[in-house]
Amino acid sequence: MMRISLQPRSNVSLNARIIISIIAALAAFALVAVPVSFAGVSPLTAYWLMFKGSFGSMFAFSETLTRATPLILTGLAAAIAFRAKLWNIGAEGQLYAGALAAIGVGSGLLSLPAPLLIPAVVLAGIVAGGLLMVIPALLKLRFGADEVVVTLLLNFIVILFVQMLIEGPIKDPLALGWPQSVPLVDAAAFPKLFARMRVHGGLILGLVAALALWIVISKTVLGFEIRAVGQNKAAARFAGVPVNATMLKVALISGGLAGLAGVSEVAGVKGYLSADLSPGFGYSGIVVAMLAGLHPLGVVLAALFVAAVFVGADSMSRATGVSNYLADLVVALSLLCVLVGGFFLRFRLKFERAAVPVQMGE
């Protein structure tokens, strides 16, 4: 009888990780072909239209980069948190907190020239997002409250809080009753990178953040501590790693990155805050981080992929009438596929003829 046994792999090469992510993305597209066919369109036509819609022209590519910008930041937020096994599912809320802080500082409170105002707005957003994530981290450390549930529930609370403010104290009186905040002053707006394109300075911030985070994780003591805490908390504590302090630092950085995503959307794209600022950037960030194997530089590529899926699906939807929820399907399936791919990175399948009991080790 044929038996399949699993043997743990000792070390996994970077190439293998990249290949697994690519296969996962392709598998997601293959699976989504089924619902696309049901919608009455040939999957290949739909995918070709998606590709053209996201990379087919300079304009399309600029839209993809614009969409990738917040995803890089929320992806980094998830990546660093998940490395430390701090399950921050609250990037969506932290994004709104950052956006709110940006409006608070950047809509006339400070009258500074752009070179000073933009850093002030950015800093305010990072602090707001970071502090919002410190709450669940503290609740976890102090009371043992599960951070998954707390961060998820905080998302709803923060968005309601934002709705309350944009219908009240910070409502724009000139917006014809539309619930949106007072606009950001011009000096606080991120510069555009190219004329007549929406892609903006937030992309540079995202790339710098990815590079900085990569250096922090791979080259610094904090990075070592984060990895140690993520792999085995008890062993890390025994080895003298300040576990709680590390968790709080991770919470601050993770929330801060998500907050920066909110600043970037307000100062780079919208110019004001509304309750539909983010179409789930926080949740998509989790997929980005997983596709990237929690690697900060991989996050940039994964964010570009996820952004292209969303931008491409919008364009494909306009041309064919197939619902653009297709993008959410591709993204969700990519996450599940890359998770399964992780299994094959951890274990090598071995086919044997003998009746050896199935062995699985950690």
Add this chain to the structure above:
Amino acid sequence: MEILDILLTVNFWAAAIRIATPLIFGVLGALMCERAGVLNLGIEGIFTAGAMAGWMAVWLGCGLWTGVLVAALAGAIFGLLHAILTVVLGLSQHVSGIGITLLATSLGYFTYRTALPNVSTPPRIIPFQPLDIPVLSDIPFIGPVLFQQTALTLLAFILVGLVAWLLYRTPLGLALRAVGDNPSSIEAQGLSVRGLRIGAVVAGSSLMALGGAFLTMSAFDAFFFGMVNGRGWICIALVVFASWQPGKALLGALLFGAFDAFQIRLQTEVGAFVPGQVFLMMPYLLSILALILVARKADYPRSLLVPWFKGQR
């Protein structure tokens, strides 16, 4: 005085039970999964899938109970997927659950949009009607509060008893509780750890889907985007609050329903002075508070989140 007036009305308690019903299904479902050692964060998406599938079946001409079955089946399928990923392959329960939520939600929305491309007002079905049980419905106060609800609410109450009986009075229940605490003891008895866990996750997920079905087939009569609105996550918090016990789960859901019904009535009283969002935040704040209160003493199933592989001690 006014508060007492609110608390003594039939309408208030009937509303509390109505609000609690989807949570009862959800908490029971989450409890089944977690008792067997598997956290199922797919719950939010499974709610959506259940709401969508049940409603769509009825909209396509099936009977209401067939719709309930279809919803349960949809939940079971996503539960099976979660079980394969977390129990068979031993992958991260957190990430798999989030993935299931994203998948189930987007599949529900995509199917709805594909079936109904150009509708602005969601089409309606004729939902479950309030029961009128002879004798029982005529009991003063208790009659209208408990027995003039829809059949799905009664089903939720019956399921609480059924799950409690299953967990504490049957050999299967003993095995289920053991598999979440000490899976090796199950293996030592020659039972299948994986089989039990897969079964629990599938059954629990179909219970979650019933919570969703209640929304579109009893509380409302149509499917809306975003209608689940965090109810699944609230259930995950309530399970901890209920220390993984069906009776306490019922109590927690009812308490929650009562608070929610109360804040809705308070809203009509003081709504002019306090923004509506403050009230809408209450359920989420309440869930976090409940979690903080019990978290330290919470008696988590000892093998929750821990994958189990044959031959591993």
